Amino acid sequence: MPYPDAVIADYREAIEGKDPTYHYLAEVDQRPIGMLQHYRIADSPEYAEALALGEDAVGIDLFIGEADLVGRGHGPAMLRQFVRDVAFPFHGIGVCVIGPSVDNVAAIRAYEKAGFRPLKEVRVPGEAQPEFLMRLTSADLGSLQR
Numbered sequence: 760m761p762y763p764d765a766v767i768a769d770y771r772e773a774i775e776g777k778d779p780t781y782h783y784l785a786e787v788d789q790r791p792i793g794m795l796q797h798y799r800i801a802d803s804p805e806y807a808e809a810l811a812l813g814e815d816a817v818g819i820d821l822f823i824g825e826a827d828l829v830g831r832g833h834g835p836a837m838l839r840q841f842v843r844d845v846a847f848p849f850h851g852i853g854v855c856v857i858g859p860s861v862d863n864v865a866a867i868r869a870y871e872k873a874g875f876r877p878l879k880e881v882r883v884p885g886e887a888q889p890e891f892l893m894r895l896t897s898a899d900l901g902s903l904q905r
């Protein structure tokens with residue numbers, strides 16, 4: 760299927776620096792296998808209002824784009840490393856949230872394995888399903904280090 764123009768336009772805005780969302784490729788053995796992005800929740804006023812967090816937080820999204828690499832534990836590993844080494848230092852914030860769709864059971868489980876804890880369900884304007892909001896702090900990450 761052709762890729763939706765509106766999605767491409769969103770990525771282009773960020774790459775050109777017009778939208779403060781920062782995109783990264785995840786690599787396994789130098790093979791690009793997925794995408795991660797981070798942003799400060801407060802930089803998206805409509806989303807921030809929907810989440811009503813009451814604290815400054817970083818938002819993260821990710822996907823693995825290679826079917827043979829889904830379901831092998833890469834998601835929790837790349838998420839933990841990205842939050843610790845990239846997103847928290849970049850923003851100078853030690854709280855992170857992630858909002859998989861309530862029906863994305865695999866993603867919710869993967870984020871739980873990465874150390875995220877359930878926070879609340881939120882309805883976000885324009886999204887078909889509520890988000891199952893999950894939260895992780897730098898203190899949580901410290902207690903997960905092996």
Ligand SMILES: CC(C)(COP(=O)(O)OP(=O)(O)OC[C@H]1O[C@@H](n2cnc3c(N)ncnc32)[C@H](O)[C@@H]1OP(=O)(O)O)[C@@H](O)C(=O)NCCC(=O)NCCS
Binds near residue numbers: 820832834
């Ligand atoms: C979400 C994602 C990043 C997770 O990374 P991953 O490497 O696949 O995660 P894991 O290999 O740790 O597996 C996740 C868990 O979900 C479980 N799972 C998979 N499919 C499931 C299903 N249909 N129902 C319930 N649990 C399921 C797995 O059993 C595993 O749990 P376990 O280790 O306790 O058995 C990855 O699956 C992905 O990119 N999916 C497609 C895009 C997407 O959903 N992005 C997230 C949007 S918020």
